[in-house]
Amino acid sequence: MRYVSTRGEAAPRDFEGVLLAGLAEDGGLFLPETWPVLTTAEWRALRGLPYPDLAARIMALFTGGTPSEGELRTLLAEAYAGFGHPAVCPLVQLDARVFALELFHGPTLAFKDMAMQALGRLFDVTLKRRGERVTIVGATSGDTGSAAIEACRDRAAVDVVILHPEGRTSEVQRRQMTTVLSPNIANLALQGSFDDCQDLVKAMFADAPFREEMRLAAVNSINWARVALQIPYYVAAALALGAPDREVAFSVPTGNFGNVLAAWAARRMGLPITQLIVGSNRNDILTRFLSANDMTVRAVEPSLSPSMDIQVSSNFERLLFELLGRDARATRDTMLRFRTEGRMPVTDAAWRDAAQLFRGFALDDEGTLEEIGRLWRDCGYLADPHTAIGTAAAMAVPPSDRSIPVVVAATAHPAKFPDAVRKATGIAPPLPARLADLYERPERFTRLPAKLDAVETFVRAHARRNAA
Numbered sequence: 001m002r003y004v005s006t007r008g009e010a011a012p013r014d015f016e017g018v019l020l021a022g023l024a025e026d027g028g029l030f031l032p033e034t035w036p037v038l039t040t041a042e043w044r045a046l047r048g049l050p051y052p053d054l055a056a057r058i059m060a061l062f063t064g065g066t067p068s069e070g071e072l073r074t075l076l077a078e079a080y081a082g083f084g085h086p087a088v089c090p091l092v093q094l095d096a097r098v099f100a101l102e103l104f105h106g107p108t109l110a111f112k113d114m115a116m117q118a119l120g121r122l123f124d125v126t127l128k129r130r131g132e133r134v135t136i137v138g139a140t141s142g143d144t145g146s147a148a149i150e151a152c153r154d155r156a157a158v159d160v161v162i163l164h165p166e167g168r169t170s171e172v173q174r175r176q177m178t179t180v181l182s183p184n185i186a187n188l189a190l191q192g193s194f195d196d197c198q199d200l201v202k203a204m205f206a207d208a209p210f211r212e213e214m215r216l217a218a219v220n221s222i223n224w225a226r227v228a229l230q231i232p233y234y235v236a237a238a239l240a241l242g243a244p245d246r247e248v249a250f251s252v253p254t255g256n257f258g259n260v261l262a263a264w265a266a267r268r269m270g271l272p273i274t275q276l277i278v279g280s281n282r283n284d285i286l287t288r289f290l291s292a293n294d295m296t297v298r299a300v301e302p303s304l305s306p307s308m309d310i311q312v313s314s315n316f317e318r319l320l321f322e323l324l325g326r327d328a329r330a331t332r333d334t335m336l337r338f339r340t341e342g343r344m345p346v347t348d349a350a351w352r353d354a355a356q357l358f359r360g361f362a363l364d365d366e367g368t369l370e371e372i373g374r375l376w377r378d379c380g381y382l383a384d385p386h387t388a389i390g391t392a393a394a395m396a397v398p399p400s401d402r403s404i405p406v407v408v409a410a411t412a413h414p415a416k417f418p419d420a421v422r423k424a425t426g427i428a429p430p431l432p433a434r435l436a437d438l439y440e441r442p443e444r445f446t447r448l449p450a451k452l453d454a455v456e457t458f459v460r461a462h463a464r465r466n467a468a
């Protein structure tokens with residue numbers, strides 16, 4: 001299995017190469033050179049497997065033997081052993097045709113753990129085999145950072161520096177990052193937005209000498225391995241609801257487009273997914289794109305669903321590459337114009353293709369609180385603000401065939417966003433026992449301006465200290 005860059009100027013790599021590289025040298029994102037496609041019989045044969053085994057079968061299609069399916073099975077069994085639910089990601093029925101796929105039973109209570117717990121172990125296995133070490137730098141609007149820190153704490157071959165926008169994450173999110181005091185973990189609170197943090201991470205990767213010196217690696221969803229690790233749960237949910245002999249739709253609360261891209265990949269692999277519903281908060285660039293081919297960047301506005309307070313969805317580039325018939329030059333030109341002009345010039349044909357499969361739906365904070373209240377009253381279900389946007393979207397723009405079930409990606413535990421849930425329902429969702437003392441633990445982080453030289457200086461000092 002080989003991987004190519006969406007911008008066409010980086011050398012193709014194998015799975016481990018892509019895992020360690022993150023972003024391609026040409027600024028593009030890696031995708032499989034050809035997609036594995038399963039037959040109906042092959043999908044049927046996957047029914048009923050325990051989740052880690054199913055995930056190993058799917059991941060083996062992308063690793064090309066390194067790691068092998070056997071190694072993956074062990075690694076994934078370990079990754080999901082600490083989850084708070086024996087099914088790993090249970091499917092909960094909300095009404096006649098809407099289901100919640102609960103992806104938040106991992107250590108940091110958000111769906112990022114589904115990929116990250118395995119990614120940390122993939123890094124370990126791969127680096128050990130090669131006798132190498134890496135420095136992971138990542139930007140987070142809240143959940144990626146804590147999931148990465150939790151997955152990499154105390155791992156010998158990995159240093160981690162996570163950038164978060166100061167004051168823009170929830171207190172639970174911040175504490176989940178800053179209370180991990182392992183020597184290989186550092187947190188930077190930046191004076192800026194999430195997009196500023198993400199730009200700084202991209203700039204560090206674009207700084208070739210720095211990237212080489214630090215052996216930078218990425219755990220944001222620009223890393224293909226992370227997207228790949230999100231495909232199995234869409235497969236599991238679809239199979240549980242009758243696929244490949246029945247069609248399903250998914251509704252995914254979306255920020256960087258990584259989670260919904262994994263659903264798209266499952267469809268590309270032959271799973272009968274009729275529709276992908278993209279939910280956003282007031283930062284509605286994707287909804288504007290899908291309704292009117294208007295992908296214009298606006299200022300990021302804070303909301304009750306901070307993990308979706310994003311304007312530039314980095315993973316959209318992967319879909320764009322596919323929409324443009326895998327034309328890397330056209331993808332590169334489109335992305336460069338997007339960067340300079342603030343508006344993505346997507347061809348009409350490509351936009352029509354996207355709008356046929358994807359539906360967009362945006363909900364403001366008031367609507368989000370109403371939806372959390374409705375779910376509690378009507379279904380006895382406590383949902384966090386991100387998940388509520390997903391359920392509202394599933395109700396608002398359902399598939400035209402009403403017999404098709406819609407699975408909502410439930411991306412965070414309600415206790416991760418207790419203020420919004422309490423406001424909407426009067427109920428304060430308790431943290432699971434393993435996190436009950438989170439508010440008492442000491443924190444450690446460093447404040448910095450959103451400036452490349454300051455951040456690089458910090459990363460260099462942190463990585464040196466641990467390598468020595």
Ligand SMILES: *Cc1c(COP(=O)(O)O)cnc(C)c1O
Nearest residue numbers: 143255256257258259307411412
């Ligand atoms: C990260 C996150 C999202 C957005 O996922 P993307 O892959 O960035 O689209 C949605 N909800 C929660 C709770 C998240 O942590």
